[in-house]
Amino acid sequence: MFIEPSLGKSNPKDKKGHIEVICGSMFSGKTEELIRRLNRALIARQKVEIFKPSIDKRYHEFDVVSHNETAIRSTPVQFAEDIILLAGNCDVVGIDEVQFFDNRVVHVATVLANAGKRVILAGLDMDFEGNPFEPMPQLLAVAEYVTKVHAICMKCGDLASYSFRLSETREKVVLGEKESYEARCRKCFFEDKSQK
Numbered sequence: 001m002f003i004e005p006s007l008g009k010s011n012p013k014d015k016k017g018h019i020e021v022i023c024g025s026m027f028s029g030k031t032e033e034l035i036r037r038l039n040r041a042l043i044a045r046q047k048v049e050i051f052k053p054s055i056d057k058r059y060h061e062f063d064v065v066s067h068n069e070t071a072i073r074s075t076p077v078q079f080a081e082d083i084i085l086l087a088g089n090c091d092v093v094g095i096d097e098v099q100f101f102d103n104r105v106v107h108v109a110t111v112l113a114n115a116g117k118r119v120i121l122a123g124l125d126m127d128f129e130g131n132p133f134e135p136m137p138q139l140l141a142v143a144e145y146v147t148k149v150h151a152i153c154m155k156c157g158d159l160a161s162y163s164f165r166l167s168e169t170r171e172k173v174v175l176g177e178k179e180s181y182e183a184r185c186r187k188c189f190f191e192d193k194s195q196k
């Protein structure tokens with residue numbers, strides 16, 4: 001379980017920012033973990049802002065919604081750079097579904113953290129073929145704290161870190177949930193992939 005390095009309001013002038021990354025496959029609880037951390041920051045009376053790419057409209061336009069229906073209001077943005085302006089004077093910036101931004105989000109996270117903000121990014125670390133999902137590799141490199149969460153393999157019940165796409169489409173981004181993807185462990189993922 002991730003423990004915050006410091007939550008209390010210290011002197012704003014010596015406030016140090018940092019970057020946290022929450023990554024994993026689909027159904028691994030990334031958004032739930034992001035919401036858990038943001039709720040704790042709210043309890044600590046910190047000012048929290050949440051953003052997500054406007055491409056992800058699976059649920060409500062203005063909410064970060066996890067699959068278990070706990071929700072926090074969020075602002076959809078088209079470009080990562082928009083977040084620098086919109087973050088204003090908040091203490092904590094949460095960004096969900098970060099894999100749908102391009103690599104400029106790495107610069108954005110750095111600018112925000114250097115300005116003294118706590119930046120928490122959640123997203124997929126691998127695509128449906130099991131390859132690293134840009135920009136996550138770069139974010140993992142610049143983050144102070146990295147948490148990898150795991151799903152449960154729907155074939156064998158072991159820990160899963162892969163998102164297996166049930167349909168045949170080859171596009172990198174296919175939005176969808178239970179009807180389109182299943183979590184898989186390494187063994188089951190590569191076995192099933194070789195049979196496609």
Ligand SMILES: [Zn+2]
Binds near residue numbers: 154155157184187
């Ligand atoms: Zn398995």
